[in-house]
Amino acid sequence: xxxxxxxxxxxxxxxxxxxxxxxxxxxxxxxxxxxxxxxxxxxxxxxxxxxxxxxxxxxxxxxxxxxxxxxxxxxxxxxxxxxxxxxxxxxxxxxxxxxxxxxxxxxxxxxxxxxxxxxxxxxxxxxxxxxxxxxxxxxxxxxxxxxxxxxxxxxxxxxxxxxxxxxxxxxxxxxxxxxxxxxxxxxxxxxxxxxxxxxxxxxxxxxxxxxxxxxxxxxxxxxxxxxxxxxxxxxxxxxxxxxxxxxxxxxxxxxxxxxxxxxxxxxxxxxxxxxxxxxxxxxxxxx
Numbered sequence: 001x002x003x004x005x006x007x008x009x010x011x012x013x014x015x016x017x018x019x020x021x022x023x024x025x026x027x028x029x030x031x032x033x034x035x036x037x038x039x040x041x042x043x044x045x046x047x048x049x050x051x052x053x054x055x056x057x058x059x060x061x062x063x064x065x066x067x068x069x070x071x072x073x074x075x076x077x078x079x080x081x082x083x084x085x086x087x088x089x090x091x092x093x094x095x096x097x098x099x100x101x102x103x104x105x106x107x108x109x110x111x112x113x114x115x116x117x118x119x120x121x122x123x124x125x126x127x128x129x130x131x132x133x134x135x136x137x138x139x140x141x142x143x144x145x146x147x148x149x150x151x152x153x154x155x156x157x158x159x160x161x162x163x164x165x166x167x168x169x170x171x172x173x174x175x176x177x178x179x180x181x182x183x184x185x186x187x188x189x190x191x192x193x194x195x196x197x198x199x200x201x202x203x204x205x206x207x208x209x210x211x212x213x214x215x216x217x218x219x220x221x222x223x224x225x226x227x228x229x230x231x232x233x234x235x236x237x238x239x240x241x242x243x244x245x246x247x248x249x250x251x252x253x254x255x256x257x258x259x260x261x262x263x264x265x266x267x268x269x270x271x272x273x274x275x276x277x278x279x280x281x282x283x284x285x286x287x
Contacts, residue, residue: 001043002027005081014171018147026074030054044087048095051075055096065099072096105270106237111245113225114140114238118181121224130189131201132217138201139218139232141182142166143239143257146232150209152200154190159183168258176256240268 006024009015015023027043033054034041041050058068076093083091109117118137123129138149148166156165162183163175186200195206203213214232222230236257243253254265 001082001085001087002031002078004085005078008081009077016147016169016171019169022070023074023077026071027078029071030075033057044082046092048092051092051096059099065101069098069101072098106241106267107227107229107234108238108241109222109225109227109234111242113227114242117221117225121221127189127192127194128204130185130192132221134185134189135201135214135217136221136235137182137185139235140239141178142176143236143243144176145169145236145258146211146214149201149214149232150199150211153198154200155198157186157200159187166258172258174255174258237268240265244268 002024005027006020009023010017010020031043034043034046034050037053038046038050055068055072058071072093076091076096079088079091079093082088118133118140123133135149138144138152142164144152144164144166145168148168151167152164158164161177162179163177166174166176168174193202195202197206197208199208201209203209218232218235219230222234227234240253240257243256244250250262250265250269253268254262257265259265
């Protein structure tokens with residue numbers, strides 16, 4: 001049933017392969033928990049009591065609330081699927097409640113530090129240095145997600161319009177403009193690219209990029225500036241924050257990021273408000 005569920009997500013719901021992998025991992029973990037603590041039960045037989053005991057075990061293991069909530073979402077989706085397929089008569093997840101998430105502002109790199117990273121940092125010579133710099137330029141210059149970056153192909157680059165075509169979550173396409181600086185970085189990189197891979201960015205051996213590879217590159221360079229978190233998503237946060245700080249319309253940023261709702265984009269306005277508060281405190285005589 002797990003296998004059928006995953007195929008349903010991939011081919012009918014058109015979830016991204018990364019989301020499907022996450023759901024698969026969550027259900028495997030839960031299945032292992034059942035076999036360990038409730039060997040007489042199966043996935044189809046579980047009740048709310050068993051579901052709750054797994055959630056509590058995750059809390060005891062200090063798993064982040066955001067991760068636990070994703071696992072709850074995986075369970076809800078799976079048992080909803082079983083109910084539709086008449087494999088169960090009652091959905092055991094209906095009483096499950098998500099855990100409260102601590103509200104943290106997205107971390108971002110300030111503008112001066114981004115100038116240092118992209119214009120003053122020395123990258124290695126040849127293909128490797130040009131590729132690493134393009135990874136940084138692309139993540140900051142377009143705000144694309146890690147998965148979108150890895151799947152970006154040569155044919156997705158339109159130099160005439162200075163846009164890239166991105167296939168985002170649930171296979172939704174969007175068009176993102178890019179700057180002259182990013183165009184120059186792409187063209188320089190393409191001249192040195194040794195492989196004929198259809199993927200724009202590749203490893204040194206010409207293979208498609210993989211998550212840990214990109215993480216290592218980004219972490220290497222973000223360690224040069226003052227930011228606690230050093231992941232590709234920080235550059236996406238930076239892209240959105242800098243656009244809003246420069247007066248970009250919230251709806252436009254929503255479309256550029258590929259968000260389905262404005263609520264997901266509004267989190268970046270908090271960073272802009274914090275900047276305004278800082279300016280106010282420094283400038284106003286009574287602040």
